[in-house]
Amino acid sequence: MNFRAIPVFVLAAGAATFALAASRDSIDNIGETRLKGPLGEKLDRMIERHVLGTDLNYITAPFMEKTETKGWWQTEFWGKWMHSAIPYSHYAPSDRMYNAIETGIGRILESQEPSGYIGNYPDELRCGEGWDVWGMKYTLMGLLHDYDNEQRGGWVSRMNVPLDAAKKLCDYVIAEIGPNGRRGRELWQTGNWSGYASSSILEPVVWLYRRTNEKKYLDFATYIVKGMSEPESGPRLVDLALKGVSVADRNGYGNKPDTHGGYVMKHNRWKSYEMMSCYQGILDYVEEKEKLDGCTEALRNLRKAAIMTADDIVKEEINLAGGCACSEAWYHGARKQHLPYLHLHETCVTTTWMRFCEKLLEVTDDPKWADQIERTFYNAYLAAMKPDGSEFAGYTPLSGNRWHGQHHCYMHTDCCTANGPRGFLCFLKELCRNDGKTATFNFYASALVKGFDMYSLYPRANYARIVSHTEGPLAMRLRIPAWSAKTVVKVNGAAQDGVKPGSYFTVSRDWKLGDIVEITFDMPVVAHVIDHSVAFTRGPVLLARDSRFADGDMTEPFRRGVVADGKRMDGFSAVRTPSDDIWMAFSATLPIGSHHENPEGANGLAVMFCDYASAGNLWQPSNYYRTWFPVEYGPEE
Template sequence: MYSKPISVLYNNKHSRKLLAIMLLANIGFITPVFSQSAVKPAVDDSQLPAQSAQLNGYLGMKLDAAYQNRILAQDDNRLVAPFRNRTEDHLWQTEFWGKWFTSAVQAYSYLPEKRLGTVLDKTVPLLLNTQTPDGYIGNYADKNRLEQWDIWGQKYTLLGLLAYYDLKHDMQTLKAARRMADYLINELALRKALIVQQGNYYGMAATSILKPVVMLYARTNEKKYLDFAEEIVRQWELPVGPQLITKANVDVGKRFPFPASDEWPKQGQKAYEMMSCYDGLLDLYRLTGKETYKTAVEKTWQHIQDHEINITGSGSASECWYEGKALQQFVTKHANETCVTVTWLTLSAQLLQLTGKAQYADAIERSYYNALLGATTPDGSNWGMYTPAMGIRSLGSNQCGMGLNCCVANGPRGLFTIPPLAVMSKKNGLAVNFFADGIYKIKTSDKEIATLIQQTDYPVSGKVIMQLQLPAAKEFAVSIRIPVWSAHTSLMVNGQPVTVDKAGDYVSITRKWTSGDKVELVLDMSGRIERIEGQPAYLAILRGPLVLARDLRMAGHVDIDETITPVLTKEGTVPMDVIKQGVQSNAWIAVTIPCLVGSWRLGEDAKPVNLTFCNFSSAGSTFSPDSRYRIWFPQMVGANWGG
């Protein structure tokens, strides 16, 4: 069990000192569009990020590993070098600095260590020194500017600069960001060029710069940035554009014909770039209140959820939407790109913050615990580019001669989304979205700071103890998400039961809360089956938010490709026993499940065999053939015919 007693967590000297530093600095975790706003938003968010969070247990270990071994280990000089050269004509080197830097700001906001702060303060001037007199920051040769991935790279540079401005209120950084955006606006006008025709994928790569453009308007109140943002959206709907508004009623995998392989830049189903555009559109909705923007994002999100996102919480083949949910049991080329996973998390987090709906938290939880954690190496130093449902995990290639690839740079940005979302403030109280051992500081409606302490080893077990620390007794609502998979849930406040009406929603408890009040939640961790019908049918096994896998390291005498069927209880659940953590080949969670094995076994051999499964993110964690794994198991054809 990773969790510590509540008294230790709250009274630990280092923890209190750290929390005090973070509180005084009033540091936010994600870069909300209005964190330094000069413009009053037209639409308020339903939930707002925690003031601070400190996670312990397994997730805390993962965050610490990425912090030390990936973010701090990055050579920022290597990432800045292409900005000095400016000789490129088609590659995407400049995205790496922005991705790494925004993840570094997230990490520093989570844990403001002096060492990382020094890195942040050092690298920004290095980048700003590459800005040309006309305002350009990038690596493309003069004759090739705006082509291919140039504007895409400018987007990530702007996101990095604006993240630093929000963190340090540095006006020189904001000035450089404005000069960058002004250069792009002026250059497009000078060339009489449509931004939607620059770059790849129906202009989605280039026009995803919408997000930092909206952020610039929010921070400066300069109307030219709002006008440019609206112009981007207008151009989306041109015949040459991706038509992200008008095609919101069309499944994302069917919006355009699939091009020939030699015309790949014309791909209209490119998942990462599409969601990046919708992410910016939600920011524009907050500013303008135009319901068509929000509706387009919500409809598209639902299409993705219904037709593309698979059991692990990710999707895509060759980085594109392809109606993949119905095909997830098969071997897929370049499945579940980590950049797709991160952007799906980001888009879902935007919608959770905006609407407060539990369905978005359910989607985040599944994606985070399975696809995202499954993509990172155990020490947090590296990330796999693709995370298939079966086979061997492998690290991505070195892209653009930069010593890393897009997913290595992007993975930590997804990892650090959870701390500020786990417990969020609401107009009438607070919302507990995710369950992770730790301490969370939330600003209440009257500007007081409430502390919520979670003690849990979730999802090893389903028990979560929450304790409130308040400056004074106060009436407000504590809304607790009941995951959609928890069929039987127990909830008590100070030992008194609270009715849980249904899963997949929040239970809101309004009362006068006092310091020391305790909430005890017990979620249903019964094993369950997900099936895909066909000839043959396939099944997978889940426990809580976790997908379970068979890994070659713990297969025993039954090969992982053998046909297996779990023996269900009379209630239809999958019985399983949890093995002590760390025993089975470094798996976080391992369980044994009684299964019928094989199509040829008769008599005594037909009795159930106890097989070992582990959580999907631990399966394949050596990134080598010794940890080959699978999560979908084909069922015998003719199994119900008798005989």
């Protein structure tokens, strides 16, 4: 197949009439924002070296060869790539991006069998124990992104070819493992993790329904949701959530968890990435189903299960870096984050958590989910990204070294580096949403957004300045982070009343060109103590000591009784960074060291900190960093 790319974008006019303009599951508002400053540079590097650096002939080769026999996941890489490449082709259009998209979509469409199947498994192994259904999930996402792109008016028309291919692929899944399917097994019984992996196909099945309005796809979604909730040994994503069972404790309810300790398990329910992917689909499903059935109790419970689970993840799992999961699994990680647990922050988990929060922000309009995205983005997410943007780490320890991900399925890529570029989209899409009546600012960074110019060194500095490039009435909503106890908002120099942490503050006015809104955040360094260990945050940013500062033993203990949980710390000062590798640097004089009975030894120690994302970012074994520090014990303990 041969498609000619026509790089013509008609965003402003086209978007207004675009049927899916309200849907956030694809291209969305991505062409309205241009990120500047350090973040803009990071994003540009990532698009250039990672997204554009991907060889589409290579990642689509498995679809042509169909030689998978080990039950692996070579077929997730193309769909993940499309999930970021299509939006980024609107953020930073280029001929290279169009050509790469064309190469990939051409080969994927060519690989589709008359049965509708797109994948790399031989017939006898399809829709079975491996990651075949999971791969088809990502292929559906990729095809639907291409369709959206076509509908957006900026692309050569394929006459609905990608949508037809997606329908045929979904029809194939329904025929094989849908109700009374040919394979004689239920969808949730295939794949790994008690059905989480395969069930997460729900998300693009709902997307497909959204784009076709064909009842059979919503019926199939309903079937998947039943599989997620009713079978005793299945995912049990609804009843266990509504009972308040914490995500780490959901094994043993009708399933027989495996104990061999390997990554891929048939029956466990503790896998973070796959579980959250299911809830993401549930939220999409409830949205569509409510349009037909109204707000039924069953639908309310589905949404409640997703929200209760996310609240539980915040309370039990998310650490100061906004990361979670040990060895890709839930483990009550929030209370254990000071300890050296194995394989922290799988980048797939980090990205999926940000996507889940983005969906929750859309559904609830509660800015606490934007607080979560922000913390994860500035810490766990950016830490995982190699500074040149070319790849993402598989795991990102709270103390240790940065290092490359694995190579998966005998390929020169892996699940995490393939997922990485999708994560930045959550930040970019929610930075500012402006529908002409309301402009909601969730994040603060130097950027040109629709109608406004934002200038800020945030979170390096505690100040953001937004200038109006628009005229007329509009409500500007500003997210006031929960951690900023006293935020000052000024409009053309006049301080505003009623600014509260953890809420949106609205400035409604008839905007004039050049109107200026200034926000000053309350951003002290705060100590966090867990069981004789201490860590420090400043606003959304976790601080770290780094071996490049060469300022002593990072394991030297803090003196007992001097640091307390929640205490605002004096003695930290922002200082000039020693090199371009480090975004933020702070000097601090702290009560570190053991010989404080001696007048000289009682003096504080001057040490340096940087932001967690910059820590260790040389990606060399010699570049070591630490975020949690020991605190002395006394004789009575």
